[in-house]
Amino acid sequence: MRVLLLILCLASGAHVVRAPGQSENRLWWADFDLRGPLAALRVDCGEDGSVHLDARLLSGETRRVSLPLPVRSPLGVEGLGAVPTPRIEVPDASAGSARFLSWSTPQPDRRYQGLGPALRARTRPPASEPRSAAGPAQLALLCATGCLLWALRRRALWLLPLSLLAALALFFLAGRQSDSTGVTEVLDVAADAPAACLQRAAVGTLELPTAHLEVLPAGRRLHFRLTLEGTRIQGTVEAPAATLVGMDVRRARPWSPALPPPEPLAAVWFRSAAGTWAPSFPWPDALPALSGAAAGAPPGWLATGLPPGRTLLLGQSAGDPERWIRISGFPAP
């Protein structure tokens, strides 16, 4: 009897166990009542982060909007009631006001949860971190500047101009040292899923997703910078040096060898249900350049953790090398 009770207790908590590779959602929407004139608004969520909204409401204008908040709710939607009410600050001394009403229902995360465990467990796309270390050339310039300043330490007329010149040069050289990071995007499709999942990953800054947001390392403070365009909220998520992964739910379209791909693909890999990989795919009419050509091995992160015993199609966009597609259950040719 005790064993049964223990199993029941464990099972009751199973809904909070996330699929491997998942982190908790950091995108929860709340309803606010805004009254103009209101130029900007700041919502403080404590240690979880903050939201800055450019509202641009005119005098007498009222608006009820849903704003995303970066709060942590380990129990998901059910745990939102225990999340402390965020603090609202109106920076400018206008007569406008803002009031927290309630957590939005339904939450957009419900659409992401409705995709099913198979799609939600897909590996997250990688986001390359920018190199931010000084190079040997910059260190050499720094040392040379130091030696020169030491030699001129009693000549006030030369010290500051030389120092400022070196400082400007080093500042701009540092900016060129770092690699720019783009966004890695993958569209995950399952033949039996009601919708597709678009995952976008970046380091530091990401366009605000609509359904689900994860951050690594977990618990990092997030800042949302939003603008209110009519009733639509647009913005970005910022978390310096953290990996951000946003998920949007897309309508599922039928995939078939008889239909052309939605966009030109630079490389295609097909895995049969038996597990054999082929570097090209019989879409010769749509992809004449790839017909019979070997595209090399697919990236490890793209091909990992996919269900065995099902056909798989992986593709890389020809327009953007950081845009990928991953389809399970693709009809075999």
Added chain:
Amino acid sequence: MVWNLIALLSILPLALPVLLPPLLGEGPWDLAGASRFGLVLLPWLAFAGLPARPVRPARSQRAASPWYPVALALPPLALAAGLDHASGLLRLTWEGGGAVLLGGPLVVFLWCLSTRATLGRRAATQLQAILWLLLVPLTAALHVALFWAPVPLEDAAQPGALVDWLARLNPLVWCSRWCGADGDLGAAAGALPILLGVTLAGLGSVRALAARGDGREERET
């Protein structure tokens, strides 16, 4: 010589990620997430106001220009700021990094000016020494000790609490609040006016004492 040592200490966070991997292999040298600008600024904040031995006026004439420590600090700070800006850790807005980019070096500059002004003036040197002890190591030690004391952390972290005030008065604690991977640049910007005000008030009194000492010497001669 002291300024050269401080400068060497300040460039270590920039040099170690380049020098150590070829010698010791891969390791936690890249300081990912931490602000390089804050790490470079920290030695200057700690030691720019270090009490100096009173120097005879004759020797003070051969000392380096008062602008020497400022000139020495600017290039590594600029390099570190550039790296942080390129990796998205600091933005050129007031609350996103502009406050610390301007305020940190300004605090260093004030301490350097005051140190130079006290050369050869015993009373002013002693006053600066007391101020440095109070404003830098002692308040920093008190801030650390408060986290050991049985004070509820949520009370300690509330705005207006003693811990919060120490973060506004002490440059090291102020720097540590935004230097880490999860630093709060907005709070650092908010605390900057008080930090600058306290530094100005303290060092202004040092300067006034030094000027009064000059006036007395002129009357005596």
